[in-house]
Amino acid sequence: MTITMTTTSPPATRTWTPVCPLDRLEAERGVAALVDGVQVALFRTADGLFALDNRDPVAGAYVLSRGIVGSRGGVPTVASPLHKQVYDLRTGDCLDLPGVAVPRHDVRCRDGLVEVRLRREG
Amino acid sequence: MSERVSRLVVVGNGMVGQRFVDALRARDPQGRWRVTVLAEENRPAYDRVRLSAFFDGVGAEELNLHTPDDGVELRLGEPATEVDRERRLVRTAAGEHPYDALVLATGSYAFVPPVDGATLPGVFVYRTLDDLTAIREYARGRRTGAVIGGGLLGLEAANALRLLGLDTAVVEFAPRLMPVQVDTAGGAMLRRYVDGLGVATHLGVATTAVRSGPDGTVAGLELADGTVVDADLVVVAAGVRPRDELARAAGLALGPRGGVLVDDACRSADERIWAVGECAAVDGTCHGLVAPGYAMAEVVADRLVGGVATFPGADTATKLKLLGVDVASFGDAHGATPGCLDVTFTDPATRVYAKLVLSDDAQTLLGGVLVGDASAYPTLRASVGGPLPAPPLALLAPEGTTGAGAAALPAAAQVCSCNAVTRADVDDAIAGGCADVPALKACTRAGTSCGSCVPMLKQLLDAAGVRQSTALCEHFDAGRQELFDIVRVRGIRTFSQLVAEHGRGRGCDICKPVVASILASLGSGHVLDGEQASLQDTNDHFLANLQRDGSYSVVPRIPGGEITPEKLIVIGEVARDFRLYTKITGGQRIDLFGARVEQLPQIWRRLVDAGFESGHAYGKALRTVKSCVGETWCRYGVQDSVGLAIALELRYRGLRAPHKIKSAVSGCARECAEARSKDFGVIATDTGWNLYVGGNGGFRPRHADLFATDLSTEALVRLVDRFLMYYVRTADRLQRTAAWIEALEGGLDHLRAVIVDDSLGLCAELDAAMARHVDSYSDEWRDVLEDPVRLRRFASFVNAPGVPDPSITFALERGQPVPAGRATADEGRQPVALGMPAVRR
Structure with missing residues (x-):
């Protein structure tokens, strides 16, 4: 399988989109959200909130939100539920396959609401 | 050698004859030799070494060694009657078989001493499956038996008579039992064991006649000292003689003692x-063990394809379990070397005897005998001809026997004799980066056959300074078994408490599911309750099996594979209404593919309402207990296999384990349910059930080993309870039962000691743990459907729960939906449904 590295996410919006109340996010787990047609994986861990593309770049399926979160040497991580590659929740970099990464997005909590802002990665 | 096809005739289809044919065929892929095998018996080659297992309920099929081969013509029940060397052909009653090469593998026959009455009805030899069948038939309703011969075969025969319910006596002409293998003191220790089993022994005395009773059948033995031994049945096991009559008649030279x-x-x-095997006198000497026979088979196979192999000489080292006693003998066991020294150890309390034979300067190990505890055998045997690996007493005292051993072995010593792996090979592999036993096995093949050298492999790793980490992952230094005990003993109920007190960091996809499984095995409520939910792999998190496109599959439980038409219709309707790809699984149930997360509760609502429950296809848990239809319908069935399979499946459903667990029950020895490929398999016998453990299919298929025979249903369930609970408690992460048993020090014997003899005093605890599991079982899917909080996570998108995942689309293949538009590497594009069959990899 060829893995294309350059990403062409939909146009980055500068706006924050409210997604759900914070308490809808399970601790130490992820959920999927649909933001402007883009599938986003949201994670709530003891290190804070994180947002990545939901698409597993290796398998091509939209499943990253269903991975197990944890840490590797202090780095907050999620493991793909399909073939267990581990990604840095902060940057989207794959820690097992050099050069592989998943796009990340901005996420914050305002007044008990989780908001997402899509990003374009360079 | 020319390219034309040559004709090879093999006379004899015993173990060595078969090994020879296999060895030749492996070396002759072009089929330059056309092979004809003439067999005297009506069945193809079987494992004669394990002949006695026949009385443990092991069927003839299981002892079979023959695999059909189109390049070999096997003529059963057609013994050779004459070799015509002039015309180069072998005659049988049915015709003539010309040869370009002829291999005699006729084996040996049981020697019957020329005493009066030796041919009376009721006198048997112990050589073939037919002999054993006849013995079993004749023993029915009789009370006493006697065996002439106290060697290896004689003791096996005595045990068989004992198992058949006869009061048994053994008569041996030599002054001790097993005179060939053990010395006087070893024989004395062996006799204590035999006495303990209630088998009478008459040593140092010849049998002078076999007596007949009034009905003309055998009634007893008369011994040279005047003793009369009552016996309704007599087995003669007084040694074997080579079958050399064909060669003799053909004018070929024979050895000094035949052959x-x-x-x-x-x-x-x-x-x-x-000539190969027991009929061959290599440079004049016949060899009565199978290993030298196999070596001869390889030599001739090599020669016939142009090789120059020679017979390396016989290794007569033996280790066996006779009547439950470990006996081993190796090298110069009787101290025949001039000037040699003996070091012996005798402990009547534990009934252990050991002897080492050393060179006159006490520097070199020459041989030895072990009775009662043969654990030092691998180390000692590997050291024969070299310096002692440790002071003699340290080697002989039970326990710690192998402790000093392996590390001190010379480089050339053979560590694994099954696969001819030396210490140097193992050390090279360790230097090359092998850091644990599995890596060594993969790299050198050591320990992959009988496994008896696995403890030595561990010691060699230790000796090389390789720390064999049992750490689960970077978050826990403990392995799974240790974590299990910590959680159990300290009553820890959450992952966060465990990682805070006994680990570090936040956990990962390795340790979290392991801890989730441990918590589940210890009965900590629903797998999706509280923090436990966050630990689960996605399969357990959604109680369904994740597929490659991000959809899930659904498997309702169909215990034993038995299902009513009504329930079958419900599954069909659900599959139709949700457009699910439907396939029948190998476990006798039905898998429904292509469900999206938000559909799972709707699907299960319908299934639960119709009486289905979770099949745990998604869990490291009991999957199915397959069954054949059994005696209810089958003409051959002897027990109700379906009924037992259902009972077992319902008893162990939902039991979380280190890996998946599969099982099956067959209603007769024909084994249609394939129970021997399962973690635990049950096969019906006329009087109960045989239990097999440690089988699996998969990457490394393995047949399960016979664990216990003729069990009542109650006794069977008790053993399976303990087997499963002990496995759940002590196995490593993702370790199937086969690998677990292999890794247990002592293997199957250890397992038997723990769960049958309760050697660790654990059984009551294991029984109670299983009782708790059975009592607390509740269907995971029903529980989810009743709880709105648990149901909430079955949403496609947290902010758009009604919108289906647009990436999951289907095409039709053979009339069923399959994933469409295999996800491509192109970013940002949604897969499109194709109007034609998808291309399958």
Whole structure:
């Protein structure tokens, strides 16, 4: 399988989109959200909130939100539920396959609401 | 050698004859030799070494060694009657078989001493499956038995008579039991065991006659000292003689004690005629063990394809379990070397005897005998001919026997004799980066056959300074078994408490599911309750099996594979209404593919309402207990296999384990349910059930081993309870039962000691743990459907729960939906449904 590295996410919006109340996010787990047609994986861990593309770049399926979160040497991580590659929740970099990464997005909590802002990665 | 096809005739289809044919065929892929095998018996080659297992309920099929081969014509029940060397053909009652090469593998026959009455009805030899069948038939309703011969075969026969319910006596002409293998003191220790089993022994005395009773059948033995031994049945096991009559009649030279005289290439004076196994006298000496026979088979196979192999000499080292006693003998066991020294150890309390034979300067190990505890055998045998690996007493005292051993072995010592792996090979592999036993096994093949050298492999790793980490992952230094005990003993109920007190960091996809499984095994409520939910792999998190496109599959439980038409219709309707790809699984149930997360509760609502429950296809848990239809319908069935399979499946459903667990029940020895490929398999016998453990299919298929025989249903369930609970408690992460048993020090014997003899005093605890599991079982899917909080996570998108995942689309293949538009590497594009069959990899 060829893995294309350059990403062409939909146009980055500068706006924050409210997604759900914070308490809808399970601790130490992820959920999927649909933001402007883009599938986003949201994670709530003891290190804070994180947002990545939901698409597993290796398998091509939209499943990253269903991975197990944890840490590797202090780095907050999620493991793909399909073939267990581990990604840095902060940057989207794959820690097992050099050069592989998943796009990340901005996420914050305002007044008990989780908001997402899509990003374009360079 | 020319390219034309040559004709090879093999006379005899015993273990060595079969091994020879296999070895030749493996070396002759082009089929330059057309092979004809003439067999005297009506069944193809079987494992004669394990013949006695027949009385443990092991069927003839299981002992079979023969695999069909189109390049070999096997003529059963057609013994050779004459070799015509002039015309180069072998005659049988049915015709003539010309040869370019002839291999004699006729084996040996049981020697019957020429005493009066030796041919009376009720006198048997112990040589073939037919002999054993006849013994079993004749023993029915009789009370007493006697065996002439106290050697290896004689003791096996005595045990068989004992198992058949006869009061048994053994008569041996030599002054001790097993005179060939053990010395006087070892024989004395062996006799204590035999006495303990209630088998009478008469040693140092000849049998002078076999007595007949009034009905003309055997009634007893008369001994030279005047003793009369009552016996309704007599087995003669007084040694074997080579079957050399064909060679003799053909004018070939014989050895001084019989046997076809051959050189070290196993070739007779006639260059076209070879002999292998017990009928061959290699340079004049016959060998009665199977290992030298196999070596001869390899030599001749090599020669026939142009090789130059020679017979390396016989290794007579033996280790066996006789009547439950470990006996081993190796090297110069009787101290025949001039000037040699004996070091012996005798402990009547534990009934252990050991002897080492050393060179006159006490520097070199020459041989030895072990009775009662043979754990030092691998180390000692590997050290024969070299310096002692440790002071003699340290080697002989039970326990710690192998402690000093392996590390001190010389480089050339053979560590794994099954696969001819030396210490140097193992050390090279360790230097090359092998850091644990599995890596060593993969790299050197050591320990992959009988496994008895696995403890030595561990010691060699230790000796090389390789720390064999049992750490689960970077978050826990403990392995799974240790974590299990910590959680159990300290009553820890959450992952966060465990990682805070006994680990570090936040956990990962390795340790979290392991801890989730441990918590589940210890009965900590629903797998999706509280923090436990976050630990689960996605399969357990959604109680369904994740597929490659991000959809899930659904498997309702169909216990034993039995299902009513009504329920079958419900599954069909659900599959139709949700457009699910439907396939029948290998576990006798039905898998429904292509469900999206938000559909799972709707699907299960319908299934639960119809009486289905979770099949745990998604969990490291009991999957199914397959069954054949059993005696209810089958003409051959002897027990209700379906009924038992359902009972077992319902008893163990939902039991979380280190890996998946599969099982099956067959209603007769024909084994249609394939129970021997399962973690635990049950096969019906006339009087109960045989239990097999440690089988699996998969990457490394393995047949399960016979664990216990003729069990009542109650006894069977008790053993399976303990087997499963002990496995759940002590196995490593993702370790199936086969690998677990292999890794247990002592293997199957250890397992038997723990769960049958309760050697660790654990059984009551294991029983109670299983009782708790059975009592607390509740269907995971029903529980989810009743709880709105648990149901909430079955949403496609947290902010758009009604929108289906647009990436999951289907095409039709053979009339069923399959994933469409295999996800491509192109970013940002949604897969499109194709109007034609998808291409399958």
